[in-house]
Amino acid sequence: MSLLEIRNLHATVEGVEILKGIDLTIEAGSVHSIMGPNGSGKSTLAKVLAGDEVYEVTEGAVLLDGEDLLEMEADERARSGIFMAFQYPVEIPGVSTKYFLRAAVNAVRSHRGLDPLDAVGFLKMVKERAPMVDLDPTLLDRSVNEGFSGGEKKRAEVFQMAMLEPSMCVLDETDSGLDIDALKVVADGVNALRSPDRGFVVITHYQRLLEYIVPDHVHVLVDGRIARSGGKELAFELEEKGYSWIEQGSACGC
Amino acid sequence: MSDDPNALLDTWAETSDYRWGFTTDIESETLPPGLDEDVIRKISAIKREPEWMLQFRLDAFAHWKTMPEPDWAHFPDRPWGPLDYQAISYYSAPKTDADRPKSLDEVDPKLLETYEKLGIPLEERAALAGVAVDAVFDSVSVATTFRDTLKEAGVIFCSFSEAVQEYPELVQKYLGSVVPSKDNFFAALNAAVFTDGSFVFVPKGVACPMELSTYFRINAMNTGQFERTLIVCDEGASVSYLEGCTAPQRDENQLHAAVVELIAETDATIKYSTIQNWYPGDEDGKGGIYNFVTKRGLCRGDRSHISWTQVETGSAITWKYPSCVLKGDDSSGEFYSVALTNMRQQADTGTKMVHIGRNTTSNIVSKGISAGHGQNTYRGLVKVRPGATNVRNFTQCDSMLMGSECGAHTFPVIEVENDTAIVEHEATTTRIGEDKIFYLNQRGLTTEEAVSMIVNGFCREVLAELPMEFAVEARKLLEVSLEDSVG
Numbered sequence: 001m002s003l004l005e006i007r008n009l010h011a012t013v014e015g016v017e018i019l020k021g022i023d024l025t026i027e028a029g030s031v032h033s034i035m036g037p038n039g040s041g042k043s044t045l046a047k048v049l050a051g052d053e054v055y056e057v058t059e060g061a062v063l064l065d066g067e068d069l070l071e072m073e074a075d076e077r078a079r080s081g082i083f084m085a086f087q088y089p090v091e092i093p094g095v096s097t098k099y100f101l102r103a104a105v106n107a108v109r110s111h112r113g114l115d116p117l118d119a120v121g122f123l124k125m126v127k128e129r130a131p132m133v134d135l136d137p138t139l140l141d142r143s144v145n146e147g148f149s150g151g152e153k154k155r156a157e158v159f160q161m162a163m164l165e166p167s168m169c170v171l172d173e174t175d176s177g178l179d180i181d182a183l184k185v186v187a188d189g190v191n192a193l194r195s196p197d198r199g200f201v202v203i204t205h206y207q208r209l210l211e212y213i214v215p216d217h218v219h220v221l222v223d224g225r226i227a228r229s230g231g232k233e234l235a236f237e238l239e240e241k242g243y244s245w246i247e248q249g250s251a252c253g254c
Numbered sequence: 255m256s257d258d259p260n261a262l263l264d265t266w267a268e269t270s271d272y273r274w275g276f277t278t279d280i281e282s283e284t285l286p287p288g289l290d291e292d293v294i295r296k297i298s299a300i301k302r303e304p305e306w307m308l309q310f311r312l313d314a315f316a317h318w319k320t321m322p323e324p325d326w327a328h329f330p331d332r333p334w335g336p337l338d339y340q341a342i343s344y345y346s347a348p349k350t351d352a353d354r355p356k357s358l359d360e361v362d363p364k365l366l367e368t369y370e371k372l373g374i375p376l377e378e379r380a381a382l383a384g385v386a387v388d389a390v391f392d393s394v395s396v397a398t399t400f401r402d403t404l405k406e407a408g409v410i411f412c413s414f415s416e417a418v419q420e421y422p423e424l425v426q427k428y429l430g431s432v433v434p435s436k437d438n439f440f441a442a443l444n445a446a447v448f449t450d451g452s453f454v455f456v457p458k459g460v461a462c463p464m465e466l467s468t469y470f471r472i473n474a475m476n477t478g479q480f481e482r483t484l485i486v487c488d489e490g491a492s493v494s495y496l497e498g499c500t501a502p503q504r505d506e507n508q509l510h511a512a513v514v515e516l517i518a519e520t521d522a523t524i525k526y527s528t529i530q531n532w533y534p535g536d537e538d539g540k541g542g543i544y545n546f547v548t549k550r551g552l553c554r555g556d557r558s559h560i561s562w563t564q565v566e567t568g569s570a571i572t573w574k575y576p577s578c579v580l581k582g583d584d585s586s587g588e589f590y591s592v593a594l595t596n597m598r599q600q601a602d603t604g605t606k607m608v609h610i611g612r613n614t615t616s617n618i619v620s621k622g623i624s625a626g627h628g629q630n631t632y633r634g635l636v637k638v639r640p641g642a643t644n645v646r647n648f649t650q651c652d653s654m655l656m657g658s659e660c661g662a663h664t665f666p667v668i669e670v671e672n673d674t675a676i677v678e679h680e681a682t683t684t685r686i687g688e689d690k691i692f693y694l695n696q697r698g699l700t701t702e703e704a705v706s707m708i709v710n711g712f713c714r715e716v717l718a719e720l721p722m723e724f725a726v727e728a729r730k731l732l733e734v735s736l737e738d739s740v741g
Contacts, residue, residue, distance in 0.1 A: 050696050054688075074695035075704075083696075090693045094711030100694070103707070107698035143711065160697065 001066050003028040003199040004049075004168050009060035011048045018044045020224035021060070028167070029196040033210055033235065034203045036221035037243040042203045043087060045221070046172040049201075050084040051077045064168060079111035083166035085157040087173040092144040097156070098126075100144050101163060108164050129162040133189035151182035158189040169193070170201045175209040187212030207239040220246050285345040291315065294446055297345050301415050301449075306426060314435035314445030321439045337509060337544075344447045344480070371734060400464060407463050409493075410455040414482050417453035424455055428486050432515040432552045432579070440511040440573075441548040444480050448513070451482035456491035456522075465721050466495045481512040487522035489555065494525040496724060510569075512547045520555025520582065525563070527720050528576075529728055531735075532568035537626070539598030542570025549576035553585035556611070561588040563719040565728045566601060567735045575633065577606035580614035580642075587616045590716040592728075594735055595628025595660070604634035604665075609642040609675070618649040621713050624660035625736060631663040636677055638670040645675040653683040654712055656705075656736075706733040 004026040011019040018041045026032055036042050048055050049062065051074030062069040064080060072080065092100070105125075106116040117125065130137050133155040145153055154174055161169055171190070175183055190213050194200070202213055210218070210232065218234040219226045220243075227246050228234065238246070285293060294315055298308040323336050358366065404411050410421060417425050435445035456462050487493055497514075510532065516524050526549075535542025545568075551560035562576035578587025589605035607616035622630035630653065638645045653662035668677055686708060694704035710717070710729050717725045 050692075052692055073701075074692060075698055075700050078696050078698040086693065086696075090687065090689050092690055092693070092708060092711055094714035095707050100697070100707065103703065104694075104697035104699060107700075107703075111698070164697065 002026060002063075003065065004069075004201075005061075005063040006049075007061045007063075009045075009048070009062060010058045011044060011055045012058055013044070013055050017058070018055070018224055019048065022221075022224075022226060024219065024226065026168070026199045026201065028199050029194075030216045031194065031200040031202060031213065032217045032219060033213075033215035033232075034201060034219050034221055035205070035207070035235065035238060036227075037247065038205070040221040041224045042205075042221050043172050046084055046170045046201070046203055049077075049170055050074060050082060075107075078164075078166075079108050081167035082170065083161050083164055083168070084170045084172060085154070085161060085174050087176060089145045089148075089153045089157055091146040091148075093146055095144050097140045097142060097144050098122075101126075101140070101160060104160070105163055125163065130159060132162055132192050133158045134185050135159045150177040151179070151185075154178060154182065154186050155189070158186055158193075162189065162193060167197065168199050168201075170203070172203050173205060174202075175204055175206065183209065184212060207235045210235045222247055284343050287343045288340050289315075289342070289344060289447070293344055297447060297449065300345065301418070303418055304422060306422075307418055310429065310435060311446050314442050315447075317436045318439065318442035318446055321442060324439050339443075342509060345449060371730060403463055407460055408457045409460060409462050410453065411466060412453055414448070414451040414453050414484070417484075421453070421455070424486070425453065425484065428484055428515070428517055430515075432517060432550050433513050433548050438548060440546040441513050444482060444511045444513045444548070448480040448482040451484075451512075453483075454485040454493060454495065456487045456493045458488045459490040460488075461491065462493040466493060479510045481510075483512070483514040485515070485524060485526070486517045487519060487524050487558075489519045490521045491519075492523040492525075494527070494721060496527045496529070496721060498529045498531070508542075508544055510543055510545045510547070512545075512549075514547070514549040514576075516549075516551035516560055518551065518553050518555065518558035518560050518585075521557050522555060523559045523561075524551060525561045526551070526576070527724065528562075528564040528566070529720075529724060529731065530564065530566045530568050530572070531731060533570075534568050534597060534599050535570040537597045539570065539627075542599070543568065545569035545572045545574065547572075547574040549574065550579065550606075551577070551587070552579045553582050553587060553611075553614075556582040556584055558582050558585045559587075560585075561590070561719070562605065563590040563716065564592070564603075565716070565720070565731065566591070566593040566603060567731055569601075570599060572599075572601040572603055574603045575605055577608070577635075578616065579608045579610065580616065581610045582614075583611040584613045585611055586614065588719075589616075589618045589620070590719045591620045592623070592713045592716045592732070593621070593630055594623040594625070594732060595630045596625040596735060597627060599626075599628045600631075601629070602631040602633055604632045606635040606637070607647060608635075609638045609645040609647070612642060613644045614642060615646040616648075618647070618651070619715050620649075620651045621716055622651075622653045622662055623656070623709060623712070623732075623736075624653070624662050625656040627659045629661045629663070631665065633665045635667045635669070636679075637668075638672050638675040638677070640671045642672050643674045645672065645677070647675070647677045649677075649679040650715075651679070651681040652712070653681075654686055654709070655683065656686045702733075702737065705736060709736060 002025045006022050006024040009019050009022040010017060022045060034042055044055060048057060057070055064082065069077060102122045105122065109116060126137060126140065135155050139152060145156065148156060174186060178186065202215060215232050218230055218232060220228045285296060291312065294311050298311060433441050436442055454466065485495060516526060518524050532543040532545060553560055560578050564576065566572055576589060580587050587607050591603060593601040593603050595601045604620060605618055618634060620632050622632055624630040632651050634649065636647045649666065651664055651666065655662055662683055664681055666679055670677055690708055691701055691704045694707060695701060709732055717728055720728055
């Protein structure tokens, strides 16, 4: 059984169709990169998988470990193993990151039949995993994402991923707005989390991120459909020739 | 799933109810409805009051009769009044122990479940549920220890009626000195007919050795609809007082008109915290308490300090402006408020900071949360008198809206008559963000957990002002009050 199976997925926002039939199968242990020009539906795919109610699925199916993902609310999906690293993580004033994250970790643990972590156990886990993304632990005493720099927000997202131990990680343009040093730190964190029982969808506009997180598969999304799939070399080809190469290709039907 | 998240919120709000409301039918000795001088004389006689106390009541009543019922408060959704004051009974004897449940086994299990949910300490549950007080004192030795400790420190803490008998000179000196009996319509009514309340006197230089909270909660469960509280802190003394509790309270009396007076002498500090969870009425706006309260503190001495903290989640209508008159030089006042309105609740609340002394400072933090068809109004006054030099005020006034049928309104008034004053006002209005809820959902938290987390974060500055054990209860109270109100 595949970790994630997307079949003929169509989705609209405010009546406008954005995803027009996506087919994609992700095996545990593999990293898939989804690239594509602006407006091609990359972020929509991430949010549809995560269960954002702004989007309406009009056709198709998505299975996570064989379970119907589309039947689940966003929080159930998260507890079942889907994690999305947000492109723009929101700020939640007055809620300490530590408090929020412990609640999240325990929600996921309870779903897995594990006992909740007490404060001591939680802090121990924090200490172990914060260095993975070079995260300053004092950030965790601040309100969720409040006053974090762009780089801190993205590192915090990957840190949350490390804490929640999801089976299916979706990174939505995690590289946007990062300088090269921050990008390396974030990529190192993701690489450390790669494991045989975990799958990744890495959404990016630029090939740059893929120099650090080397994907097994690359898919190019154009106008809501996967226009081309290949190995990591496809990313380099795209870098060289630009998206217009594929867009023209798909337009003329060849 | 719905296309319109607001529609979803509204549906949830419609279906929420005050599931913890609870009443018992217990006979009690009650004066027939109606209000005239005879009724006031009877109340005074039942309470064996001295002549000056009766005179205070009669003066207030004479003046009250000349006053029109106020109609200026902002209740856009729920016109009320005029109330029929002759239809109200003004005296009801406290329940006798024979009428009360003998033990927790006789108490509605639903109510006990709520106490559990709110995290109310085990030893207080019996008292809150109305189990006979003597039985409670027998089982809760901690309460009697409190009494001894206070006595040792010289702190007077008793019912208002008791104070009139035992400490008449203190009561006479301070009663009405901050909220005169003719202050406003409801204060005048209270002065005429109040039945009981609390009296606190902390002598010179004494820091009250405990929060006056637990003890109070156990003792003052049946204070009734016209409550009167007087707290005096003599020079250099300090006290922290908590009124009300998170446990739901139902009352057959629709009108509540309480008066609270605080007096802080030189270098004295009074911290007054309120948690109000009276019955709010049903989702159609039927029933529910009208809570019209006059609360005012006087910083009489130099460097005195008064701080009000309130968490208001109950009542159909709340009309309440805990205020500070900053008379002493270098005195300071604070007001921290969370007001939550759901269903058809209306809250019109805020504060008045009147700066009279030099170098006086005031700080106002108000957080209003509106859900369902709730309407939330902040009404505030910051007044700087001509002689008050170097005054400093900061006001932060934030509103949060849940759903599309509720409202938030702000009426801040600033009157400055001294140009050395620095007065700041900041205000924000936000809708509880779908994006924030989704973010928390995506981390595995249910929508209810997410809303509760966001709301508690929104109120954090205010909750942080509450005594620790109540802060925990207040968080849970906000949770319970919003349960089912968002989808």
